Amino acid sequence: MGLMDQSEEFRRLRRSDSILRTTIARLGDQSGVPYLQSLVASLGAGFDCKLALVGRVLKHEPTKVQVAARWQRDEVELDDFRIYDLQETPCAQIVQNRLAIFPQHVQTRFPNVALLQELDFESYAGAPLTDSHGNVIGLIALLDDKPMCEEEMVASLLQLFASGAGKELERQSTESELEENERQMQMLVNLSSDVVWDWDIVADKLSLSDRLYEILGYENDAFESTRDAIHRLMHPDDLAYHGVWLKDFLAHGDSKYSHEWRLLAQDGVYRWFRSSGTIFRTPQGTPSRMIGVLSDVSEAKAAEQERERLIRQLELKNDELERFTYTISHELRSPLVTLSGFVGLLQEDLQRDDADAVDADCGEIMTAVRKMDALLDNLLELSRLGRVCNPHEAIPLHELVEESLTLLQSRIESAGIEVVVKDPLPIIGGDRVRWQQVFQNLLENAVKYRSPASPRIEVGAITGKNRPPTIYVQDNGIGIEPKFHQRVFGLFEKLDPRSEGTGVGLALVQRIVELQGGRIWLDSPGKGKGSTFYIVLASDGGALVETF
Numbered sequence: 001m002g003l004m005d006q007s008e009e010f011r012r013l014r015r016s017d018s019i020l021r022t023t024i025a026r027l028g029d030q031s032g033v034p035y036l037q038s039l040v041a042s043l044g045a046g047f048d049c050k051l052a053l054v055g056r057v058l059k060h061e062p063t064k065v066q067v068a069a070r071w072q073r074d075e076v077e078l079d080d081f082r083i084y085d086l087q088e089t090p091c092a093q094i095v096q097n098r099l100a101i102f103p104q105h106v107q108t109r110f111p112n113v114a115l116l117q118e119l120d121f122e123s124y125a126g127a128p129l130t131d132s133h134g135n136v137i138g139l140i141a142l143l144d145d146k147p148m149c150e151e152e153m154v155a156s157l158l159q160l161f162a163s164g165a166g167k168e169l170e171r172q173s174t175e176s177e178l179e180e181n182e183r184q185m186q187m188l189v190n191l192s193s194d195v196v197w198d199w200d201i202v203a204d205k206l207s208l209s210d211r212l213y214e215i216l217g218y219e220n221d222a223f224e225s226t227r228d229a230i231h232r233l234m235h236p237d238d239l240a241y242h243g244v245w246l247k248d249f250l251a252h253g254d255s256k257y258s259h260e261w262r263l264l265a266q267d268g269v270y271r272w273f274r275s276s277g278t279i280f281r282t283p284q285g286t287p288s289r290m291i292g293v294l295s296d297v298s299e300a301k302a303a304e305q306e307r308e309r310l311i312r313q314l315e316l317k318n319d320e321l322e323r324f325t326y327t328i329s330h331e332l333r334s335p336l337v338t339l340s341g342f343v344g345l346l347q348e349d350l351q352r353d354d355a356d357a358v359d360a361d362c363g364e365i366m367t368a369v370r371k372m373d374a375l376l377d378n379l380l381e382l383s384r385l386g387r388v389c390n391p392h393e394a395i396p397l398h399e400l401v402e403e404s405l406t407l408l409q410s411r412i413e414s415a416g417i418e419v420v421v422k423d424p425l426p427i428i429g430g431d432r433v434r435w436q437q438v439f440q441n442l443l444e445n446a447v448k449y450r451s452p453a454s455p456r457i458e459v460g461a462i463t464g465k466n467r468p469p470t471i472y473v474q475d476n477g478i479g480i481e482p483k484f485h486q487r488v489f490g491l492f493e494k495l496d497p498r499s500e501g502t503g504v505g506l507a508l509v510q511r512i513v514e515l516q517g518g519r520i521w522l523d524s525p526g527k528g529k530g531s532t533f534y535i536v537l538a539s540d541g542g543a544l545v546e547t548f
Contacts, residue, residue, distance in 0.1 A: 016153045019046035023161065035168050036069035039161060043142060044071040047154060050119065051143040054129070054165055056173075057095060057136060063087060065139065068169065088112045090124045094139040100126045101155055104147040116143075123148035127158040129166035138169045195294035197277075199227075201250075201287045206230070215296050217266035235262035235270050250287045255279055260297070272301040339368045395432050397425040397439075397471065401459050404440045411447050415455060422460030426469045428537065430516040438512050439473070441505045442533050446475040451530070468537055476530040485522045 023042040030038055036054045044052030050073045055065035066083045086092045090110055093100040102109055102124040107116045115121075125148060126141035140162055148154060195212040199205070208225045216233070223229040231239060238261040249257060256278050262270040277292015342364045349357035401421055405412065412419060428435065439459075446457045456476045461469040480488060489510045513520040518537035524530065 015150075016157065019043070019157060020160070022046060023157075027164075031168065032172060033069060036165060037071070039165060040069050040140070041071040043140075043157065043161065044073065047142055047144075047150075049073065049142045049144045050121065052141070053143075054138060054140050054169070055091070056138045056169055058083070062095075065091060068138065068172075084115070091126060091139055091141065094126045094128045094141070095136050097128050097130070097134075097136050099128075099155055099159065100124065100141075101148075101151050103149070103151045106143075119143075120145050122146055125151060125154045125158060127155070127162040129162050129169055131166060131170040137166065137173065140165055193296075195273075197275075197292060197294060199290045201289055212294065215265075216263060216271065222266075230263070233263045235264070238262050249279070253279060271296060271298040273297065336368075336372070339365055339372075342368070392430060393432055394427050394429055395435060396427050397461070398423070400432075400436055400439045401425065401443075403436065404443045407440065408443060408447055415447065415450060417447060417450055417455040417457055420456070420458040420460075422458065424461075425459070426461050426463075426471070428471075431512075434512045434516065438509050438535075441509050442473040445505065446473060446477065446531075449475070449477040449531070451476045451478070471535045472532050474530065474532040479527050479529040480522065480524040480531055481526050482524070485524065488522060489520075 019042070023039065023046065026038045026042045027035060028038075040052040040054055043049075051070065052072075053070040054068045056068045058064045058066055063086050064083055065086055086095060088110060090100050090102055090106060090113075104123055106121055106124045107113075110116055121143045123144045123146065124141065126139050128136045129138035129140060131137050140158055142148075142154060142158070193211070195215065196209040198207040204227070206225055206227050210220055213220045213222060223233070234242065242259070242261055245259060249259075256276075258274060258276045260272060260274045262272055265271050273294045274297045275292055275294050277290055279287055280289040280291075282288050342361050346358060346361040346365070349361055398421065405419060443457065443459075450457075454476070458474045459472070460474075461471050463469045489506050510520050513535055516537065518535055520533060520535045523532045523534065
């Protein structure tokens with residue numbers, strides 16, 4: 001090698017080193033678009049090119065390249081130069097993972113590329129950019145309007161910086177994909193009616209979507225997105241069980257799970273949630289992360305509870321029907337036995353022509369017939385409850401009481417009973433005819449089982465703040481032992497078999513009160529100490545409207 005050649009080689013090495021150092025210094029610790037922009041600017045200026053660019057191969061259209069960064073020496077109109085087709089361009093060779101160097105006559109080699117003609121490019125050099133798997137994801141290229149005299153140096157430096165540019169392009173693509181995934185995930189979260197959550201077990205960091213605040217009726221900053229905050233909202237009965245369940249699941253659970261608990265809403269009502277998700281573990285089996293959704297299942301739970309209530313109610317009705325059938329057969333048989341016996345006696349007395357005995361027999365037969373007729377009337381009335389409904393209306397209770405007392409007036413006066421009606425009495429809602437039956441029956445019982453001395457009956461209502469009035473009918477009569485308090489509401493139950501009546505009255509009363517949305521119970525200290533029947537109504541059925 002001559003002295004001139006050595007001098008030229010030294011000059012090229014110095015220039016290559018200068019471009020290398022300048023480019024490295026310019027890149028610094030930059031990343032993203034600034035990194036790529038600095039790279040093409042440094043290489044373009046260093047080699048005095050007309051255009052330097054980094055392009056990204058489009059995933060969905062691998063025959064096209066999107067310009068990621070570019071530098072131009074002169075003011076060149078390149079506003080539309082964003083995405084271009086690789087076909088019949090010098091860049092097509094690069095995406096085949098090959099270096100492309102065309103030191104001169106590039107327009108002649110690629111006559112169909114308009115940009116080469118318009119900007120009068122003479123030379124082209126480009127290198128592929130690959131990802132960590134060796135796949136071509138882009139290119140870096142230099143274009144000039146004069147021949148390229150140092151193509152080896154250009155090729156060497158392009159290949160050198162192609163590695164870093166490829167990594168940067170891959171990182172950008174990964175970040176873009178993550179951002180797009182997060183955007184889509186957030187869109188799904190916003191569209192979802194469920195609460196999306198993510199628990200980093202190692203850092204004990206919980207992330208919740210804002211949907212939880214919306215479902216529970218809280219402002220978005222009402223409580224923090226932490227496990228402690230959620231535990232404070234959890235129903236006490238569920239919290240203890242949840243802690244035991246979670247500990248066991250983290251230690252031994254499968255990858256997927258479903259679990260239910262209640263959280264306190266802003267309105268003070270607990271809502272049911274079902275948590276479903278997946279747990280991630282390290283290769284050693286240590287729990288690292290849980291993700292999933294919280295679904296508001298309050299309505300489903302309410303429907304399930306209503307279903308269970310109806311099943312229990314049906315079972316009770318079936319049991320009641322069995323008892324009803326047995327009791328009817330027993331109670332109806334009693335007058336039939338009486339009838340059968342006296343018909344036999346009647347035949348004997350007729351044969352003896354004993355007129356007095358015949359009259360007595362006929363009297364007993366009529367008594368048995370009337371008893372059976374009364375039984376059948378009461379049973380028919382009981383069977384109609386719930387099927388025959390009169391209009392729902394507001395009823396002044398004092399009117400019902402006065403009407404019942406009017407019907408009993410002669411018996412009350414003959415027995416010398418003191419009747420006290422404590423005003424004001426409420427206005428109640430419901431079926432007037434049925435409520436009349438209730439108070440008629442209760443007052444009639446109070447008259448029937450009155451005290452022998454100084455009998456007294458009192459009707460009134462106990463009122464209290466934020467609760468419906470409790471209506472009562474009280475007497476100072478014979479009283480009932482506490483052990484029989486529930487029994488008196490049974491069908492055909494008569495604590496004194498010798499007393500008049502069929503034993504259906506209080507069963508009828510209880511059924512009417514329940515159908516009107518209320519509850520009735522008996523309070524009596526014991527025998528000879530009087531009785532008080534209480535009625536209280538639910539606010540949504542047979543509602544107590546106001547005091548009169």
